[in-house]
Every structure is written in C-alpha cells, then in structure tokens.
Amino acid sequence: MGLEKIYLFSILCVSVFNASANSDNVNASSMTDLASRTQKILSFLPGSTSKALSVYLDIVNPSEYKNDSDIRQANKGVIGHFGKVFSRESSRGRCLYTKAALLYRYIAKVDEANIRPVNKINKISLDDTTEKTSLDPGWLWNAAMKIAGNNANEAFELLGVCGHDDSGERENAFRYALGILDEDILKKAGIKYIPSNSNSRFYCPDQRSVFFVPGSLGKNVDIPTKLKQKIAKIQAPNLGQEVIPAKYYHVFGGAYMACKLIQAGIGKTDAKDYTSKFVSAYRRARLCTSAGEMKHKFDEVNTNYQKALAKNLSDGKDGITMAEYLSINRLDCYNLSLTSLKSKSEICGGSKNAKEILEKVIDRALAGKVYFEQQNCPTSSAGQFSDGFRVLSSTGKSAFSFNNEFNCINISTSNCAGAKNVLETWNVDFEWTIEQQLAGAKFASEYCKVDEKKQDQDQKCEIPSEFVSLYSDSFNTSRVKTVTGEKLIQSK
Structure with a gap:
C-alpha cells in the first residue's frame, strides 16, 4: 500500500472511530454528522482505498453504535x-x-x-x-x-x-x-x-x-x-x-x-x-477513548487523595495509600472503578478482597493516564488526522511503545509497577489481535x-x-x- 494511500486512509479510519472523543454526548445527531463527513472524505480517496473503506464501513456499520459502551x-x-x-x-x-x-x-x-x-x-x-x-x-x-x-x-x-x-x-x-x-x-x-x-x-x-x-x-x-x-x-x-x-x-x-x-x-x-x-x-481509537476517560478520573481522584494525604500528615497522623483512601471514600471509589454498578458496590463496599481489587483499579487507571499522555492520543479532529498517519504507516505489529520511567511522584511503587504491567498487557493485546x-x-x-x-x-x-x-x-x-x-x- 503506497504512503499516500495510507495517509488518506488514516484520515478517515481514525476520525471515524475517534469522533466520539470530541463530544461529551455521543448521540444520533453526532453519528449523522460523522456519516456525512465520512462520505465527503471518501470522494477524495484513490479508487481502491475508497472501495476498501466503503466495504469496511458497510460491515462495521458505525451508525448502529450510539455511544462507546455499545462498542x-x-x-x-x-x-x-x-x-x-x-x-x-x-x-x-x-x-x-x-x-x-x-x-x-x-x-x-x-x-x-x-x-x-x-x-x-x-x-x-x-x-x-x-x-x-x-x-x-x-x-x-x-x-x-x-x-x-x-x-x-x-x-x-x-x-x-x-x-x-x-x-x-x-x-x-x-x-x-x-x-x-x-x-x-x-x-x-x-x-x-x-x-x-x-x-x-x-x-x-x-x-x-x-x-x-x-x-x-x-x-x-x-x-x-x-x-x-x-x-x-x-x-x-x-x-x-x-x-x-x-x-x-x-x-x-x-x-x-x-x-x-x-x-x-x-x-x-x-x-x-x-x-x-x-x-x-x-x-x-478505542483504547485512546477509554484511556482518556481513565486519565480524567484518575486525575480527579488523585487530587482529592493528595489533599487528604496532606491533611493527615499536617494533623500528625500516619500517611495512607490511595487504596486505603478509596476504601473509606466511596464516592471517589465509585468514580475510579470503570465497572458495573454491582461490581462497584462489591469493590467499594469493603468486600473480602476489596483492597487487592482496589490496587488493580488504581493500576489500570494510572496505566490509562500514562497511555493517553505518552501516546499523544488525539483530542480533536486535526489530531486524529495526523495521529492516523503515524499509526497506520507503522508495521502494524505493535500499536505503541511506552517509556518505563514515567512520572510516579506521589504514587506508590507497587502501583507504578502495576501500571507498567497493565501497559505491557495492552501492548501484547495489540500484537495478538493484529496477528489473529x-x-x-x-x-x-x-x-x-x-x-x-x-x-x-x-x-x-x-x-x-x-x-x-x-x-x-x-x-x-x-x-x-x-x-x-x-x-x-x-x-x-
């Protein structure tokens, strides 16, 4: 596939699946707008590329997805x-x-x-x-x-x-x-x-x-x-x-x-x-969308946690870990847990293995934050276009690499290590799916x-x-x- 084809192809493909990242409320009207923009771009693509994308979009049928949870x-x-x-x-x-x-x-x-x-x-x-x-x-x-x-x-x-x-x-x-x-x-x-x-x-x-x-x-x-x-x-x-x-x-x-x-x-x-x-x-596109959500939630919860930690220390009390903080602050626990309401209740309600699960919740959210920031996930249409060129002109064997030495200031060593494991899991998932x-x-x-x-x-x-x-x-x-x-x- 020629470089020009890859570039033009990337503009459409990534914009199609990342469009939801630009809207706080993905609804029928935004999907209608997406379909309209897609058709306009298709008319500018080389014949085989336009045909391939038409076939792909006919099968994936994006208008059926009203929001990210549907996907x-x-x-x-x-x-x-x-x-x-x-x-x-x-x-x-x-x-x-x-x-x-x-x-x-x-x-x-x-x-x-x-x-x-x-x-x-x-x-x-x-x-x-x-x-x-x-x-x-x-x-x-x-x-x-x-x-x-x-x-x-x-x-x-x-x-x-x-x-x-x-x-x-x-x-x-x-x-x-x-x-x-x-x-x-x-x-x-x-x-x-x-x-x-x-x-x-x-x-x-x-x-x-x-x-x-x-x-x-x-x-x-x-x-x-x-x-x-x-x-x-x-x-x-x-x-x-x-x-x-x-x-x-x-x-x-x-x-x-x-x-x-x-x-x-x-x-x-x-x-x-x-x-x-x-x-x-x-x-x-899917991981960038979910990683953006994780980053937002982690930053919000971490701000509250750092305030609580500072207050504890100023009052002469022992410091607490983020998992301990979440175990006694149910609202932030619910906010950070990207699971069903039933699972949130079990995790944040002090179940037998709640602490272990909370550590994994933190690991995953931190990994999402790191992925979103290190991979320069697009937050606008222009970003999607340029990002698509980089991703789709790669070998396709692995969608990303990450810097192991990311900033872990005010984050526990165990959570940093856990986040790195999550990133490695996501990375091999990319390779696995592509090879299959x-x-x-x-x-x-x-x-x-x-x-x-x-x-x-x-x-x-x-x-x-x-x-x-x-x-x-x-x-x-x-x-x-x-x-x-x-x-x-x-x-x-």
Whole structure:
C-alpha cells in the first residue's frame, strides 16, 4: 500500500472511530454528522482505498453504535450488517439463513457428541487445539464448504455471522434479520429433522464450543506458538495459556473482512494489509477513548487523595495509600472503578478482597493516564488526522511503545509497577489481535474470489448432498463423524 494511500486512509479510519472523543454526548445527531463527513472524505480517496473503506464501513456499520459502551458490549454494527445479508426479504437471504441454521445445528450436535476442552475459565483457551478435541484440523471449514457447495465466498459469510465474536452473539445474532427457514429448500434436500422452533432464530455457539477452537479453520490458521508463549508470560506468568481465552473470533473476523475486500475487487495483498491496518487503528481509537476517560478520573481522584494525604500528615497522623483512601471514600471509589454498578458496590463496599481489587483499579487507571499522555492520543479532529498517519504507516505489529520511567511522584511503587504491567498487557493485546486478524486474512486470500457479477437475488438454492449426509448423521446415529470421515467421536 503506497504512503499516500495510507495517509488518506488514516484520515478517515481514525476520525471515524475517534469522533466520539470530541463530544461529551455521543448521540444520533453526532453519528449523522460523522456519516456525512465520512462520505465527503471518501470522494477524495484513490479508487481502491475508497472501495476498501466503503466495504469496511458497510460491515462495521458505525451508525448502529450510539455511544462507546455499545462498542464494548456487543458488535451491534456487525450484527446489523449480517441482518441485511441474511434478510428474508430476498430469496438469497432466506437461502443463506437456512444454510446457516443447518450449519450451526450441525455444530451444536458436534458439541454434544464431542468432549469439549476442560479448563478453569470455562471457555476455549489459548492452549486448546483441534488435536485435543478428536476433531481434524479444518473440520469446520470443510463443513462450511460442503453446505456452501464449495463456494468459499458464501462459506465465509456462513461462518462470519457467528464467528465475529464469541460473546453477546448467542442471543443477538438475528435480532435484526428475523429470518425463517425455507422449508421448500429443506424438503428438496430430504432433510426431515426440523426442530419445533425452526421458524424463529437459531443460536450461535457459546464460548465453550469447539467452533472457537484454534485450528477449526485449518491446522496453520492460528497465531505462532512463540506469540502464545509471549502472551502467557505477560498476562498469566504463573498459570499459563490454559487460563487465557483463545479469542479465535478475531481470526474469523479477519477472514470475513479480507474476503469481502477481495470480493469487491481489492487485490489479495492489499486486502491483507488493509485488514491489519483497520484493526490496528480501531484498537487504538478505542483504547485512546477509554484511556482518556481513565486519565480524567484518575486525575480527579488523585487530587482529592493528595489533599487528604496532606491533611493527615499536617494533623500528625500516619500517611495512607490511595487504596486505603478509596476504601473509606466511596464516592471517589465509585468514580475510579470503570465497572458495573454491582461490581462497584462489591469493590467499594469493603468486600473480602476489596483492597487487592482496589490496587488493580488504581493500576489500570494510572496505566490509562500514562497511555493517553505518552501516546499523544488525539483530542480533536486535526489530531486524529495526523495521529492516523503515524499509526497506520507503522508495521502494524505493535500499536505503541511506552517509556518505563514515567512520572510516579506521589504514587506508590507497587502501583507504578502495576501500571507498567497493565501497559505491557495492552501492548501484547495489540500484537495478538493484529496477528489473529492477519491469520484469518491470509486464509481468506487463499480461497476468496472477486464477485464477477452481482449476486442473483432469485438464485436457485440447494443444500448439497454431501452436507445432507453429514447433517443427517449428526442427528440419526449414536456417533458423529468428523468432516473428513477419518475419525469417529463417541456420543456422550
């Protein structure tokens, strides 16, 4: 990607996701203004860059997010995008919905028959692989390709609808689609097993599903072992990879994004590059926004704490730590704790391990302050534009570096050390997410093709016989076959 393209691309991408930082109240009118500014900038971009950003914004669908908490809680924009793709308003949408329903019911049966990985976090971990589940590497991709009739573009749509996130999608995936199964398609395929709720929405796999086990798309469709070891060393030095979530949904997300870019005519190399740049800018924009909030709260609470500390000392009393101050000043404790109201009550109400938790709250808030100040997080549109150039013209491997010797005057040594650990965790999170997205993008580039013609909304829809056999076996036998047929999974 040329330097000019990166610069122009950065102007739009970072401004899109940082726009909320410029407003105290992000509402529908500000999002409308954002959409208007986006369209104006698009018209000045080179053809391929403009096309790539149009595809990206269509998928991310920023108008669905009314505020920052929406982004943290669920991928509403992406859910809305898939709602359009799987809409019952077109025969293609009904076809895709029916195929997706069958695919995910098959996956549910595999989950029931297969022994899921067991660990402390009750979800698929970074340490899990298909080899630990009796499933063949790539079993999921093979199943998706079977039901898609070897149409890779369609297979990625079927996987993307539930694969883009592993939390919040189980209930929400088709809130907007309101799709129904096309019973004519099922009858033609000879599929008789139709659950009683077949005319309502189906459910996406949960966080414990083998759907999210690294390697389900292919043996090498994952991040390198060395990176997994690095993540564990920083985030769980005494517990290892088995207590860290796999977050394989980032691989699905990168694959879907790259595939849609390729379908739109973006070159495969550029599609991979755009995918990594998009996620790098997106992660930075989100962290800058939350770090700004942390900095504001930390500065406010620290001012009050320093006053209380000075008064104690002037009165001849012992000094107190910030954690001790927060334990007796509930309002400031509530203010600094960026958690749910229930969690705030537990943390600030003197629960058994409140002091330990308060120390972590301080560490995180201080880390946010340091990140915001050291990374020159943008606080204006002009800042977003120039900042975007720096971030997006980087290698994309790591979004930031920080100075370990940041100012810790009047802050405890332990909180300083804790803040540095938080910053290291955020840093490796960037690298982790980008590498996962790239792994998915590289995989997609091997299979996806340019759409030669517009999708026929009234195209013939059939369930391939190969998948019918696979699907029927999963319901009608005491054993579920893997896609390759090389192994058998004993039913529970």
